[in-house]
Amino acid sequence: AQKITQTQPGMFVQEKEAVTLDCTYDTSDPSYGLFWYKQPSSGEMIFLIYQGSYDQQNATEGRYSLNFQKARKSANLVISASQLGDSAMYFCAMREVNSGNTPLVFGKGTRLSVIA
């Protein structure tokens, strides 16, 4: 069974600083995808970044990057130059590929607060 662990219930970061949100996963499927979503206080789920298990390079999307360490089964989200608008819940999620059309499984999330 797949499993996603986010060990930081809450994080604080100073504006303009970088922050790393941790995510570890557990799967026996060699082919999988890892996703990060942002949920601001308004409640919508916003896709941020994707990493495939066979991707050679770490994914980047603007100020977001994914620190993918396959051997350690970790997929940490790095946000550079934090902004006040980055304050939100962040969810790590995974989908296995070889097991069929499996749905995304989510971690419990990390609440990030950016301080001015």
Add this chain to the structure above:
Amino acid sequence: NAGVTQTPKFQVLKTGQSMTLQCAQDMNHNSMYWYRQDPGMGLRLIYYSASEGTTDKGEVPNGYNVSRLNKREFSLRLESAAPSQTSVYFCASRLHGPGKNIQYFGAGTRLSVL
């Protein structure tokens, strides 16, 4: 660009009442999903439909039924609501297949069962 549309946005029910949450997507996606979100629990899968005509249970299906009415629509029914079903419900959809195929979410339905 409607994406995934959920109705209603808010609902208050009394214990034992029934209701149906509606979800429709206009992205021609094969797969659709219902999740519930509770504080400290992340998003947990209730039911999903990999394609029109098929549905499967997720992690927390008890107390719910679903109908994949057509490719666009996937509804979630609470037959006899209980206070434990107070939650925020999200519908989502994506294209079937490996790779990135982003899962898109609706805006959510906030349900309170008294």
